[in-house]
Amino acid sequence: MKLLTCPMNGPRNIDEFQSFGPVRARPDPNATADRDWSRHLFRAENRKGIVIEWWRHVPSNYFFLAERDLVSNEVIRTFDVSELPERA
């Protein structure tokens, strides 16, 4: 069974986690055309490479981030939302 290291709970079974997909910049709701909204909603990062994505530890309902390689499935690191570069 694969383990994922939760920044709050430590290494846990991957079954306890839920993936929410790659981090995306939120568009400005007041200045975004329909076309760009559809892009935001439906076009996700899917390149072969390393992505930063949202994960949730379901039992504790704790959201955090993971840097993961989409080809090798290697989790490079997991970190708290406060460490997200865009928000720092």
Added chain:
Amino acid sequence: MPLRLLKYGLSRDYPVSGDIPATPELKPAYDVVIIGGGGHGLSCAHHLAKYHGIRSVAVLEKGYLAGGNTARNTTTIRSNYITAEGIAFYKEGVELFERLSQELDFNVMFSQRGQLTLAHTEATMRSFHMRAEMGKHLGTRTEVVDQKGVEELCPLLNMDYGGPLEILGGLWHADGGTARHDAVAWGYAAQASRRGVEIHQRTEVQGFEVVGDRVQAVKTNRGRVACGQVLIATGGMNYDVALMAGVELPIRCYPLQAMVTQPLKPWLDTLVSSVSLHTYLVQSSRGEVVIGGGSDPYQLYSTRSTLDMKEHLAKGAVHLFPFLQGVRLLRQWAGITDMTPDYSPIMGASPLANLWLDCGWGTWGFKATPVAGKRMAQTIAEGRVPDILKPFALERFETFRLLNEMGATAASH
């Protein structure tokens, strides 16, 4: 007897038929270049050559013929979807399968044995009523059956009366069936190559030469190929290939895992699937029970298998048919599925004038092999998208006209 057999084998009246010619030299130009030598690409090549007289066609395959998702799917053929557009399209697909062996002069072992989808909750029963009414309205054989009906259709099922996963009823789809996936691909390949289509295996597309709004040429590991029209039909690689042409598709890739048991005597004569258990079973003509339905819960470009997904599938299978416990698994595998946001495919035009898409086939592509090939060939030959494909256009995401098939697709085949 052995002498007669030898005479037969060496007779000129029965020559050895090589179904698919070896990969020829790549020509500098073709009228149509099809990227992807899986079922869909080969089906399109066949229809172009046979029905539209377009024989200057090259099918480019990175690996070997039909070795991607055509080889990895679980061969479910059905049309019991939710939307009118989806049902109409898949219904044509089932009808083409009904005559496919004759069409290809090749036995694809189509077995229209019916598909039974099980409901363990009232909510699922309600969704089945909707699907049944939609199906009947569009002329498919789809009906809701009660517990007694389920028991009659599949007497060996564990009904779990009074238990947490009691089977409350089912959706019976008499049009549902299965076929031999390799035979489908090989039949199309043989027919297409007989009419002059060139199949280039181990030929990887590495880029596109785009001038203005047209693809001038496709760059491969074996050289440059100029093209009149291009079709992308590369299954799990659709996102990557389209991106090389500057087209960003609304696709995310997830592995889908499946497995087969050791061969058993024939005991399961329908396709059985359970929405709640995310498990479906079909017994192949070799007696192996094909167990499928495990989409990994996060994006990944890897065809590795995982123990937890196999455990999950085995648990579902043993719950439905408890006597399967102790049966050994023979093989297990995974394929990369190109999932769209609405669980419907993307077919038709791309932002480039001569680049066509047969993408977004996720976990539901095999059943559409004949119809997608037929309709994409028509699109390429006529240079316009036929009405039946229009709802599946890439633009639907920009106009928010999604075709939501999630309830009829996701791991519920």
